Every structure is written in structure tokens, then in C-alpha cells.
Amino acid sequence: MSGTGIAKSLLAIWAGVYAASVLQFLFLEPSGEGFTRGLNQIMAFLSWQMLAAIIGCTAWFIGRKHNPARGLRILLRLPLILAGLLFGGLILLIAYARLAPPPERPVQPPEQPAKTAKP
Structure with a gap:
């Protein structure tokens, strides 16, 4: 099996x-x-x-080595792009959770003491 065939199999x-x-x-x-x-x-x-991501990187390295057609070359980049977007999204989510100001708590008025009935 050629390198392009292996890359296609790994992509699948x-x-x-x-x-x-x-x-x-x-x-x-x-x-x-x-x-x-x-x-x-x-x-x-x-x-x-x-x-x-590991399978996608392997497919990209194998495909890059064997100079596939333009369409397959673009498809072989897709796993790395999606893995990078997922990783970047997780980093942004963690940074936002760490750096964002805490939500404001609603201010509750103090409770009024109960009035006692006078005899």
C-alpha cells in the first residue's frame, strides 16, 4: 500500500x-x-x-512525505486544525474562568423584625 493509501486509511x-x-x-x-x-x-x-489527534498527526506526516494531491493535502490538515481549535478553546475557557470578575450577587434588603402585638 502506498503512502497516500495509508494516509487515506488513517484519515478515515x-x-x-x-x-x-x-x-x-x-x-x-x-x-x-x-x-x-x-x-x-x-x-x-x-x-x-x-x-x-495522534492519528491525525500520523496521517499528516505520512501524507506530507508522499506528496498527495491538493485535495487530499487539505483534508490531511483538517485533523490538526480541529485539534488546535479544541485546544485553543480549552485554553481560552480556562483563561476566562480564571480572569473574569466574579458575578455580582443580588443585594438582599435586611429583614424587618417581626412586630409584636401589644396586649
């Missing part, structure tokens, strides 16, 4: 793994309680995304 495998990460996130029941509820969904999604 990447698409399957990428789709599996999204589907598993949607159909996996959240576990845990309180703050950690649903953390299993996020970790499963990120694990599958990491595997997809």
Missing part, C-alpha cells in the same frame, strides 16, 4: 474516532455527585480527542 480512522468521541459524550450517562458529576463524560471525550 480519524473520522471514526472523532465521531466516536462526540457520540460517547452524548450517550454516556454522567456519574458522580455534586461538583464532579459528569466529569466522566468530559474525560472520555478528551481521551478520544487525544487519540484522534
Whole structure:
């Protein structure tokens, strides 16, 4: 099998793994309680995304070495672009959560003391 055929196969495998990460996130029941509820969904999604990024990088390196056609060259860049966007989005989300001012709490007026009836 030529390098272009291997790159196409890896690209198809990447698409399957990428789709599996999204589907598993949607159909996996959240576990845990309180703050950690649903953390299993996020970790499963990120694990599958990491595997997809590794497969995508491998496909890109193999395809780059064998000078594929222009259309395939653009498709081989897609996994790296999507992985970079996901990573950049996570970094921006963490930076926003860290640097954003806390939300304002609504001011509640002090409670009025109950009036007692005089006999």
C-alpha cells in the first residue's frame, strides 16, 4: 500500500474516532455527585480527542512525505486544525474562568423584625 493509501486509511480512522468521541459524550450517562458529576463524560471525550489527534498527526506526516494531491493535502490538515481549535478553546475557557470578575450577587434588603402585638 502506498503512502497516500495509508494516509487515506488513517484519515478515515480519524473520522471514526472523532465521531466516536462526540457520540460517547452524548450517550454516556454522567456519574458522580455534586461538583464532579459528569466529569466522566468530559474525560472520555478528551481521551478520544487525544487519540484522534495522534492519528491525525500520523496521517499528516505520512501524507506530507508522499506528496498527495491538493485535495487530499487539505483534508490531511483538517485533523490538526480541529485539534488546535479544541485546544485553543480549552485554553481560552480556562483563561476566562480564571480572569473574569466574579458575578455580582443580588443585594438582599435586611429583614424587618417581626412586630409584636401589644396586649
